[in-house]
Amino acid sequence: MKIAVDAVGGDFYPKNPIEGALAALSEFDDLSILLLGPEEQVRKELGNHDYPSERIQVVHAPEIVGMKESPAVAIKTKQESSIVVGMGLHKAGQVDGFVSAGNTGALLAASTFILGKLEGVHRPTIATFYPTIKGFRLLVDAGANLELKPDHAVQFARMAQVYSKVILNIEEPTVGLLNVGEEEEKGTDNLKLIHAALKPVSGFIGNVEGRDVLSGKADIYVCDGVVGNILLKFGETIPATLMKMLQTAVAKTTIDPDDVIQTQKILKAALAPFDYQRVGGIPFLGVNGVSIVGHGGSSPLAIKNMIKSAIDCVKHDINGQIVSSLN
């Protein structure tokens, strides 16, 4: 099992990607890793750690794609970036998967153009993990497809079902269409068409509402990329917002400081299911390869879990399963 890791992706490179890669090597015996980035920079960081040198290979990729760069321009002009080089190695079959906490748009573009689409796939999609009271569930599309066509929605649902089975161990994942009401006739004309198209999908439970997300009513929430992106970014701010609100509330009262510390501990434990690090990254579904992207702020633990997701995708032949499910 060989996974390429973007050593210069995200907000904390090369430290976090490299520490995450080394953690993955400790956890998975049959794993070896290619680290992509400017060689000197990568080797310097590696020098701070003990590591099994026979299982690590550094691939020189001198260019770095910034987090705010235009994806299309970056992919075209930075042919020697970790993203383009890494995806090329994956395309050439030299690695089994590619993991990065870098520029999501650039990674999606590179995945789509370099790896290509799986047989029968109209459009690749980004499915994101969403925390619910039942654990993480999937929200698809999370921003790759701002407008949602009915036949695309059906493919996104089916691909997310395969991913749910493999990565979240949900046997028969249910699918809900995010809408403004439960009734079939609710929503825009396009949402009604999507509803009709989703009906034949096994596990489709109909429309779900905003109130049904945190309760985990569906295993997969289907929506367009605008709704998905807004909900994704909104959800990420909930834990920190609550901690701030807690501080404000505490500042207004005369509570024993020990109780405050205790409260923060309990609240932190309560919010643990919202911690994205546990799942690490999100997949590009529908591309001809295994490409996992993480949050820019990914910690070493998050990177390690992204690598784990990539390994699981390879081991379970997720793309073979996706092709079967669509045809």
Added chain:
Amino acid sequence: MKIAVDAVGGDFYPKNPIEGALAALSEFDDLSILLLGPEEQVRKELGNHDYPSERIQVVHAPEIVGMKESPAVAIKTKQESSIVVGMGLHKAGQVDGFVSAGNTGALLAASTFILGKLEGVHRPTIATFYPTIKGFRLLVDAGANLELKPDHAVQFARMAQVYSKVILNIEEPTVGLLNVGEEEEKGTDNLKLIHAALKPVSGFIGNVEGRDVLSGKADIYVCDGVVGNILLKFGETIPATLMKMLQTAVAKTTIDPDDVIQTQKILKAALAPFDYQRVGGIPFLGVNGVSIVGHGGSSPLAIKNMIKSAIDCVKHDINGQIVSSLN
């Protein structure tokens, strides 16, 4: 000041609307209230309370619009419902405003068709209060207009600005367009057109993202009714979800029960800004009258605050201000 209150709207009628109305009478000296509903039912509930009978009038409206009824059908067929009768009294100038915790769609339809639109208004809209770390802010549209046209978006923003000034006491409310990224070129073609149309609006701060909602980056978040409705219903589930997650976390630990009680108290205080009862209801903006709708589960306190909002709208001539702001 005369406000009509739907005594049979919401999930807990007639108790909650009537208790809320009586609370408002205690708070506002110059107020009198018309209670609309089946007379016997209303008088029976009134009999459970002491109240200033000279300031309460019961108007017999024998029909009740159910929470799940089709708005268009309900308004057409239930001419003697509290909603249709109350809106008719408002149209006839016999009351200064109408307040209900009933079927939102039916209330919007009745407000639009019976009261009519204000001069120059393309479409009435529902603006909802949204809790942020800075206090309540407005999200518009919250579900009345599932698709958003650029010129409608501009009117929604301007109307919400007037409402923010009057009800939230924000002097120069800022406006953000909810989008998938901050940059001007982000989003669907329609979102780009809306962005361009909003540019001349004083206080427009550009695109905002899902992560900017809870932080209160803008005073007014403009979005289409699909996004608004999903975010509104999502937000409403946050406090209860957290309390459940807290219970789960607590059940897994061996914490002193006293600490748990303390924690719940602190968390409840922290979540108080999320309590919709504080603002009570949301306005239909752009109709030729004052029409405030509340959550189906509205408590007496929420109903009382809805009545307060209606009074504020009348006192500040909100509709006069809206017409000026649009022309």
